[in-house]
Amino acid sequence: MAIDQSKVIQGVHGLKLEGDSSGLIRRFGVLLNNNNVDYYNDFSFEFERAIIDSHGADFAPIARELLIYAAQDCANNTFFGIMSSDEYKGLVTPMIENEEDKVKGLVAVENALGWARVEFAELKPGEKLVLRSRGGYEEEGYRKRYGKSDHGVCYMLAGVTAGFMDLLYGPGIGPENLGTYKCEEVKCIAKGDDCCEFVATKR
Numbered sequence: 001m002a003i004d005q006s007k008v009i010q011g012v013h014g015l016k017l018e019g020d021s022s023g024l025i026r027r028f029g030v031l032l033n034n035n036n037v038d039y040y041n042d043f044s045f046e047f048e049r050a051i052i053d054s055h056g057a058d059f060a061p062i063a064r065e066l067l068i069y070a071a072q073d074c075a076n077n078t079f080f081g082i083m084s085s086d087e088y089k090g091l092v093t094p095m096i097e098n099e100e101d102k103v104k105g106l107v108a109v110e111n112a113l114g115w116a117r118v119e120f121a122e123l124k125p126g127e128k129l130v131l132r133s134r135g136g137y138e139e140e141g142y143r144k145r146y147g148k149s150d151h152g153v154c155y156m157l158a159g160v161t162a163g164f165m166d167l168l169y170g171p172g173i174g175p176e177n178l179g180t181y182k183c184e185e186v187k188c189i190a191k192g193d194d195c196c197e198f199v200a201t202k203r
């Protein structure tokens with residue numbers, strides 16, 4: 001049985017990921033929250049702009065790298081918790097038949113969380129992962145607020161792609177692999193491309 005994405009999405013939605021009285025969702029060994037995408041986008045893109053305003057355009061790649069790394073850290077912890085959960089072991093693990101399925105299982109969960117419509121494109125186990133997305137909230141939010149971009153803006157999805165490689169092929173266990181891989185967004189809808197494309201390779 002290959003990964004049945006609609007079953008995974010149904011399963012994740014069946015978990016009723018709802019916040020407690022403080023709004024935090026305590027699941028998978030991490031603290032999650034269900035937030036407004038405009039809020040996250042403002043925080044992220046205005047952070048980048050503030051760094052450029054205060055330090056100059058030379059610092060733009062550093063600001064972007066920091067945002068990607070923060071997402072990668074989050075992905076390592078969140079998806080390690082998800083992969084270790086009884087729900088994942090019961091629902092997704094039995095569908096995994098090969099190396100690609102390991103990634104596709106994580107992508108199905110990523111899609112269930114509603115961040116974008118992410119598609120698997122290519123895997124060279126241990127070396128390289130390519131994912132593509134459409135409808136990501138970062139590219140949509142960026143275009144709505146600032147118009148066309150001259151660079152990829154989907155920092156969260158880039159960090160998550162690198163995080164998947166950390167978790168699957170890093171030398172240690174779970175989040176201790178953070179940063180083994182890096183990711184570049186080589187195409188982005190915010191730049192006018194037909195999709196966003198993420199390529200993760202060893203750092």
Ligand SMILES: [Zn+2]
Nearest residue numbers: 139154188196
């Ligand atoms: Zn993008």
